Amino acid sequence: MEFVATPARLSTTDAQFEHDFAQRLHWSADTDAAIEQRVADILADVQKRGDAAVLDYTARFDGLQAGSMQTLELRKEELKAAFDGLPAEQREALESAARRVRSYHEAQKKANGESWSYRDEDGTLLGQKVTPLDRVGIYVPGGKAAYPSSVLMNAIPAHVAGVEDIIMVVPTPQGVKNPLVLAAAYVAGVHRAFTIGGAQAVAALAYGTATIPKVDKITGPGNAYVASAKKRVFGLVGIDMIAGPSEILVLADGTTPPDWVAMDLFSQAEHDELAQSILLCPDAAYLDAVQREIDRLLPEMPRKAIIAKSLSDRGALILTRDMEEACALSNRIAPEHLEVSSRDPHRWEPLLKHAGAIFLGAYTSESLGDYCAGPNHVLPTSGTARFSSPLGVYDFQKRSSLIEVSEAGAQVLGKTAAVLAYGEGLQGHARAAEMRIKR
Amino acid sequence: MEFVATPARLSTTDAQFEHDFAQRLHWSADTDAAIEQRVADILADVQKRGDAAVLDYTARFDGLQAGSMQTLELRKEELKAAFDGLPAEQREALESAARRVRSYHEAQKKANGESWSYRDEDGTLLGQKVTPLDRVGIYVPGGKAAYPSSVLMNAIPAHVAGVEDIIMVVPTPQGVKNPLVLAAAYVAGVHRAFTIGGAQAVAALAYGTATIPKVDKITGPGNAYVASAKKRVFGLVGIDMIAGPSEILVLADGTTPPDWVAMDLFSQAEHDELAQSILLCPDAAYLDAVQREIDRLLPEMPRKAIIAKSLSDRGALILTRDMEEACALSNRIAPEHLEVSSRDPHRWEPLLKHAGAIFLGAYTSESLGDYCAGPNHVLPTSGTARFSSPLGVYDFQKRSSLIEVSEAGAQVLGKTAAVLAYGEGLQGHARAAEMRIKR
Numbered sequence: 095m096e097f098v099a100t101p102a103r104l105s106t107t108d109a110q111f112e113h114d115f116a117q118r119l120h121w122s123a124d125t126d127a128a129i130e131q132r133v134a135d136i137l138a139d140v141q142k143r144g145d146a147a148v149l150d151y152t153a154r155f156d157g158l159q160a161g162s163m164q165t166l167e168l169r170k171e172e173l174k175a176a177f178d179g180l181p182a183e184q185r186e187a188l189e190s191a192a193r194r195v196r197s198y199h200e201a202q203k204k205a206n207g208e209s210w211s212y213r214d215e216d217g218t219l220l221g222q223k224v225t226p227l228d229r230v231g232i233y234v235p236g237g238k239a240a241y242p243s244s245v246l247m248n249a250i251p252a253h254v255a256g257v258e259d260i261i262m263v264v265p266t267p268q269g270v271k272n273p274l275v276l277a278a279a280y281v282a283g284v285h286r287a288f289t290i291g292g293a294q295a296v297a298a299l300a301y302g303t304a305t306i307p308k309v310d311k312i313t314g315p316g317n318a319y320v321a322s323a324k325k326r327v328f329g330l331v332g333i334d335m336i337a338g339p340s341e342i343l344v345l346a347d348g349t350t351p352p353d354w355v356a357m358d359l360f361s362q363a364e365h366d367e368l369a370q371s372i373l374l375c376p377d378a379a380y381l382d383a384v385q386r387e388i389d390r391l392l393p394e395m396p397r398k399a400i401i402a403k404s405l406s407d408r409g410a411l412i413l414t415r416d417m418e419e420a421c422a423l424s425n426r427i428a429p430e431h432l433e434v435s436s437r438d439p440h441r442w443e444p445l446l447k448h449a450g451a452i453f454l455g456a457y458t459s460e461s462l463g464d465y466c467a468g469p470n471h472v473l474p475t476s477g478t479a480r481f482s483s484p485l486g487v488y489d490f491q492k493r494s495s496l497i498e499v500s501e502a503g504a505q506v507l508g509k510t511a512a513v514l515a516y517g518e519g520l521q522g523h524a525r526a527a528e529m530r531i532k533r
Numbered sequence: 534m535e536f537v538a539t540p541a542r543l544s545t546t547d548a549q550f551e552h553d554f555a556q557r558l559h560w561s562a563d564t565d566a567a568i569e570q571r572v573a574d575i576l577a578d579v580q581k582r583g584d585a586a587v588l589d590y591t592a593r594f595d596g597l598q599a600g601s602m603q604t605l606e607l608r609k610e611e612l613k614a615a616f617d618g619l620p621a622e623q624r625e626a627l628e629s630a631a632r633r634v635r636s637y638h639e640a641q642k643k644a645n646g647e648s649w650s651y652r653d654e655d656g657t658l659l660g661q662k663v664t665p666l667d668r669v670g671i672y673v674p675g676g677k678a679a680y681p682s683s684v685l686m687n688a689i690p691a692h693v694a695g696v697e698d699i700i701m702v703v704p705t706p707q708g709v710k711n712p713l714v715l716a717a718a719y720v721a722g723v724h725r726a727f728t729i730g731g732a733q734a735v736a737a738l739a740y741g742t743a744t745i746p747k748v749d750k751i752t753g754p755g756n757a758y759v760a761s762a763k764k765r766v767f768g769l770v771g772i773d774m775i776a777g778p779s780e781i782l783v784l785a786d787g788t789t790p791p792d793w794v795a796m797d798l799f800s801q802a803e804h805d806e807l808a809q810s811i812l813l814c815p816d817a818a819y820l821d822a823v824q825r826e827i828d829r830l831l832p833e834m835p836r837k838a839i840i841a842k843s844l845s846d847r848g849a850l851i852l853t854r855d856m857e858e859a860c861a862l863s864n865r866i867a868p869e870h871l872e873v874s875s876r877d878p879h880r881w882e883p884l885l886k887h888a889g890a891i892f893l894g895a896y897t898s899e900s901l902g903d904y905c906a907g908p909n910h911v912l913p914t915s916g917t918a919r920f921s922s923p924l925g926v927y928d929f930q931k932r933s934s935l936i937e938v939s940e941a942g943a944q945v946l947g948k949t950a951a952v953l954a955y956g957e958g959l960q961g962h963a964r965a966a967e968m969r970i971k972r
Contacts, residue, residue, distance in 0.1 A: 187952035194946075198659055205649035206661075212640055219893070220637055220907050222645075225886055227920050241957050274956050310920040325767070329775045332920035336768045354968050360961035396960050432933075439937065446933070447664055454658070454937035457969050461962035462938050465950040468659050469934035481666050481749040481771035483932035493922035494871075494885070495908035498878065498893035499901050511904040513626035517713050518680050521835050522799035523900035529793050530896050 097402035099363075099388050101371070101409030103381070106419060118410050119427065121339065121368070121476060126318065133293045133322040140297035145304050151294035156236075156267045158289070163305035168276065168287040176276035184274065191466035192246050192281045198468030199254040203487040207255070211496055218503035221496045226256035227332075229307060230490060231299035232284070233314035233324075234275060236265035236291055242278035243464065247471050247485065248314050249282035255490035260284050261309055263299065265291020291316075296323035300331045313485060315472070334485055338476030339368035342460055343429035343449075345420045346373060347436040348380035350456040355435055356387035361461050362431065363404035364397040370408040372427070374420040381411045421445035428479040431460045450479045504530040536841035538802075538827050540810070540848030542820070545858060557849050558866065560778065560807070560915060565757065572732045572761040579736035584743050590733035595675075595706045597728070602744035607715065607726040615715035623713065630905035631685050631720045637907030638693040642926040646694070650935055655942035660935045665695035666771075668746060669929060670738035671723070672753035672763075673714060675704035675730055681717035682903065686910050686924065687753050688721035694929035699723050700738065700748055704730020730755075735762035739770045752924060754911070773924055777915030778807035781899055782868035782888075784859045785812060786875040787819035789895040794874055795826035800900050801870065802843035803836040809847040811866070813859040820850045860884035867918040870899045889918045943969040 104114050139147040145163045152166065153159050160166050177185060211221025232248040235241070245262065252260050262279055266272075266289040279287050288306060290298065296316075302308025311332035312324060324333045342362035344355055359371040375381055388405070392398050414420040421442055424432060428448035436442060439454035446452060450473030453460055464471045472485035499507060508527040515524035543553050578586040584602045591605065592598050599605050616624060650660025671687040674680070684701065691699050701718055705711075705728040718726050727745060729737065735755075741747025750771035751763055763772045781801035783794055798810040814820055827844070831837050853859040860881055863871060867887035875881060878893035885891060889912030892899055903910045911924035938946060947966040954962035 183952050184956055187949045187956075190949045191953060201649070201651060201659070202661065206645045206647075206663075208645075210640070210644035214907075218906065220640070222641065222908075222923075222925075223882075223891070224645075228886070243953055243957065325764075328764070328767070329917070332917075351968075354965070357961060357965040357968055361959070361965045362961075364959055364961040395964075396958075401961065443662075443935070447667070448931075449933045451934035451936060452662070454935065457940050457943040458936050458938040459943075459965040459969060461954060461959075461965045462943065462946045462950050462969075463934070463936050464962060465953045465966075466946050467657065467936050467938060467942075468653075469661075469936055473934070474931075478768070478771075479931065479933070481931055484661075484934050486661075486932070488927070492887075492913075492918065492920055493925070494888045494918065495890035495902070495912070495923050496882070496893065497890060497897050497902050497906050497908055499897040499906060501896050503906075504896040504898075504901065507901045507905050510626045510629045511901050513622050514630060514682055514904045515900060517623055517626075518682065519835075520800070520803055520900075522796060522801075522803040522840065523903060525834075526793070526796040526800045526898040526900045527904075529790075529796055530898060530901075 097392060097398045099392050099402040099405035099409070101405045101411050103411050105413040106415055106423070118408065129318050129322055133319055133326060136293040137297045137323060137326055140294055140303070141301045148290055148294045148298050148303060148306070151292065152290050155292055156265050158266060158269050163303070166289045168289060173276050173280035173287065176273040177280040179273060180277055188242065188278055188281045191243065192250060194466050194468040195246055195250045196254060199251045199487050203254055207487050207491055214503070216503035216506065217500035219496065219498040222493045223496055224491050224493050227310045227490050227492060228257070229259035229261065229309045230257050231309040231312040232260060232262045233295065233312060233316050233320060234262055234264040235316055236267060236272070240272040240275050242272070242274040243471065244314065245275060245278035245284070246282050249279070249284050251470065251485060251487045252490040253283055255487045257490050259307070261299065261307060262287040263290050263295040265289065265295070293319045293323035296320055296327060300327035311490070313489060334472065334489055335474055335478055335482050339370060340365050340475060341370040341429050342372070342431040342433065343424055343427055344373045344433040344435055345417065345424060345442060346375040346380060347417055347438070348375055348377035349437045350435040352380065352383040353387040353391065354456060354459070355384050356391055358433060358459055359388070359405065359409065360391065360395060360401050361459070363401040363409065364395065367400055367403045368408065369404050371405060372410045372412065374412045374414050374423055376414050376416045376420065378413050381413060385411060417442055418445065424449070428477045430473045430475045430479065433458065433460060448479045450474045450484055505532065536831060536837045538831050538841045538844035538848070540844045540850050542850050544852040545854055545862070557847065568757050568761055572758055572765060575732040576736045576762060576765055579733055579742070580740045587729055587733045587737050587742060587745070590731065591729050594731055595704050597705060597708050602742070605728045607718070607728060612715050612719035612726065615712040616719040618712060619716050627681065627717060627720050630682065631689060633905050633907040634685050634689045635693060638690045638926050642693055646926050646930055653942070655945065656939035657942035658935065658937035661932045662935055663930050663932050666749045666929050666931060667696070668698035668700065668748045669696050670748040670751040671699060671701045672734065672751060672755050672759060673701055673703040674755055675706060675711070679711040679714050681711070681713040682910060683753065684714060684717035684723070685721050688718070688723050690909065690924060690926045691929040692722055694926045696929050698746070700746060701726040702729050702734040702738065704728065704734070732758045732762035735759060735766060739766035750929070752928060773911065773928055774913055774917055774921050778809065779804050779914060780809040780868050781811070781870040781872065782863055782866055783812045783872040783874055784856065784863060784881060785814040785819060786856055786877070787814060787816035788876045789874040791819065791822040792826040792830065793895060793898070794823050795830055797872060797898055798827070798844065798848065799830070799834060799840050800898070802840040802848065803834070806839055806842045807847065808843045810844060811849045811851065813851045813853050813862055815853050815855045815859065817852050820852060824850060856881055857884065863888070867916045869912045869914045869918065872897065872899060887918045889913045889923055944971065
């Protein structure tokens with residue numbers, strides 16, 4: 095069977111551009127009421143029956159029969175054996191990626207994640223103490239989308255933050271384990287791991303069971319059941335963003351080899367038929383050249399069926415008036431991955447307000463960032479980069495305000511606080527402030 | 534009618550301590566299915582009918598008839614007039630509090646909220662760009678719990694972050710406006726304000742209507758309808774934590790005047806019958822003294838009915854073996870407000886892992902922090918300090934990773950990425966990395 099990838103060809107000068115553009119971008123995050131109800135039931139059952147419920151659902155959904163939860167734990171030795179059993183090339187690649195991801199997140203912690211305080215003129219101390227979470231759960235998808243790189247990207251920032259207990263869950267349908275995932279857990283220093291998944295794994299981590307310890311936060315991507323379960327337990331535990339389909343937007347000035355850009359668009363499209371790849375460029379001939387490379391390269395791709403469908407249904411090559419307009423459109427999209435494939439990326443970067451990760455220059459393919467450049471590949475999708483951030487050390491830390499009011503400070507602050515507290519009708523607050531004022 | 538406040542008297546050496554302690558702490562965040570359904574309907578209706586739906590619900594729930602949304606907007610002049618009409622003492626208190634809150638949040642931004650980057654040995658640039666959200670919505674409760682201080686605490690960090698469009702919503706049942714709330718909006722520099730509330734206001738901010746602009750994030754406390762609505766729109770927009778009842782925990786070494794501590798317990802209890810005030814101290818005689826002050830001071834308190842019920846139902850005076858044990862118990866509670874009422878607070882502070890805000894020393898009453906010390910009073914409640922943080926500048930910022938791989942870097946990283954990508958079966962990713970490698 096032959097596949098054809100025909101991303102929509104749009105131009106910002108077309109009369110119907112706004113309409114076509116909106117239609118391409120449209121993606122409905124509508125929740126499925128049946129899934130919602132099913133998940134609510136699973137959560138309630140795990141909360142009530144604990145391990146027994148998790149075992150039942152694991153048997154039913156993953157086809158994995160286990161006599162006890164203990165047998166579903168992956169021991170350290172098994173993780174190490176998986177690592178030792180890999181070809182040297184894969185062992186080295188995992189370790190090298192882990193090293194770079196670790197060093198980037200250490201820099202992140204140092205730049206933005208340390209405690210701070212100062213004293214004001216009255217000697218009053220003000221600041222924030224930054225501390226790691228005690229225990230976190232990392233959800234790693236199993237089956238067709240089992241990504242060892244995601245194990246590194248979730249576990250390493252938690253480690254760098256100082257989390258002492260990192261619990262990984264990964265479903266292993268029919269008991270089939272992915273050695274790269276196990277090896278990544280070993281390299282990333284996951285503390286405990288269980289072969290469970292779905293809403294039942296989220297429930298076990300959120301409520302705790304006799305075997306699975308209750309965690310403070312759950313991160314990591316998953317299918318619709320996992321996303322729904324995470325949203326439901328939010329508040330009892332912390333969660334990271336709910337992930338939608340993955341997207342790439344390439345801003346090109348026409349100087350990057352067109353086959354590089356075509357392959358970058360493929361590398362997003364190959365994830366999923368719902369993934370979105372968009373190219374913005376002010377040069378129509380360059381868009382033609384990229385389309386030619388798409389046509390030429392597609393037949394070579396093992397995942398050509400997915401790529402063709404994703405590009406044809408959701409992809410777009412958009413002709414813009416100039417690079418400035420391309421940047422403005424990019425801000426409207428707020429893409430997860432944003433490549434600035436230009437000879438002069440630092441000219442455009444300041445114009446870019448919303449994006450999960452910005453890849454600057456022709457050499458910075460998204461795939462380098464996905465695996466080993468260092469920054470996290472867990473990024474806000476579906477326009478949520480307007481208000482949220484890449485997964486980072488900060489997701490595994492929390493802050494406590496520090497306040498030490500001096501005796502002198504209490505005299506001044508006490509009056510202000512009392513006036514405002516009486517104004518709000520909170521006399522206890524006012525009196526507590528006034529008691530510290532010397533008569 | 535006479536009121537009596539009888540917090541539970543517990544001791545960690547009691548055989549049934551664990552049971553009694555767990556019972557005191559128990560608070561069910563269970564959601565009400567009827568509220569959930571009602572909120573889902575309101576959200577869907579506002580999404581469909583926009584302004585017309587908001588007007589209908591405002592008439593129905595707030596008893597406020599308005600011919601158009603325009604008449605529900607509070608103009609700048611009206612906010613200024615409210616401020617100008619206040620007694621000088623209140624004007625000065627608001628401005629002084631705003632100044633201190635601003636200066637604390639500026640320090641916070643400088644310490645933990647600036648962009649950063651570095652180049653590695655290959656010349657590859659790695660970092661994060663920190664940028665403000667474009668537009669945020671601030672929910673301010675109306676009616677009996679209308680707190681001008683909350684306006685400052687929500688709007689000022691947004692301002693400091695650099696948010697250019699801060700939209701406040703505040704319900705005004707029967708059209709009654711609170712001049713202190715309006716004045717606080719003026720002082721805090723809110724950009725637009727509307728007298729709407731409830732789930733309909735959250736919906737208007739999340740979806741946008743003809744009159745209310747769609748925002749990127751919604752912060753601020755509210756009742757069960759507001760909390761449920763925020764949780765439902767989470768993902769489409771950002772939200773801050775869902776707030777539960779307020780709590781204070783006082784760790785006392787017995788050196789603070791007992792009436793100060795009694796009043797600090799009141800200042801929490803007076804918020805709400807569900808609020809929780811707990812005192813931990815290794816000195817039984819001191820606990821007796823605080824109870825005597827509670828009995829003596831209660832009759833003077835205008836909100837004595839609420840205080841008595843809150844302390845009797847949910848309060849506790851707990852005798853611990855020593856201060857170390859008190860610190861350990863505090864970590865189990867992860868309180869919203871934590872007073873270290875000790876002569877030597879810096880001895881105990883390092884032992885305290887989980888708390889929204891830590892108030893050090895006898896002069897630092899919680900009420901000073903609530904109004905004007907500088908740190909934010911929007912804090913994680915109900916044990917969520919285990920994984921979340923005070924509202925801050927960081928809630929109004931987001932981050933974009935920056936990656937610029939040099940040509941030399943691409944040669945090294947390309948190999949690692951390709952090995953891992955092939956291992957995950959993502960050939961497009963691998964090829965994109967390999968194309969940047971020189972042959």
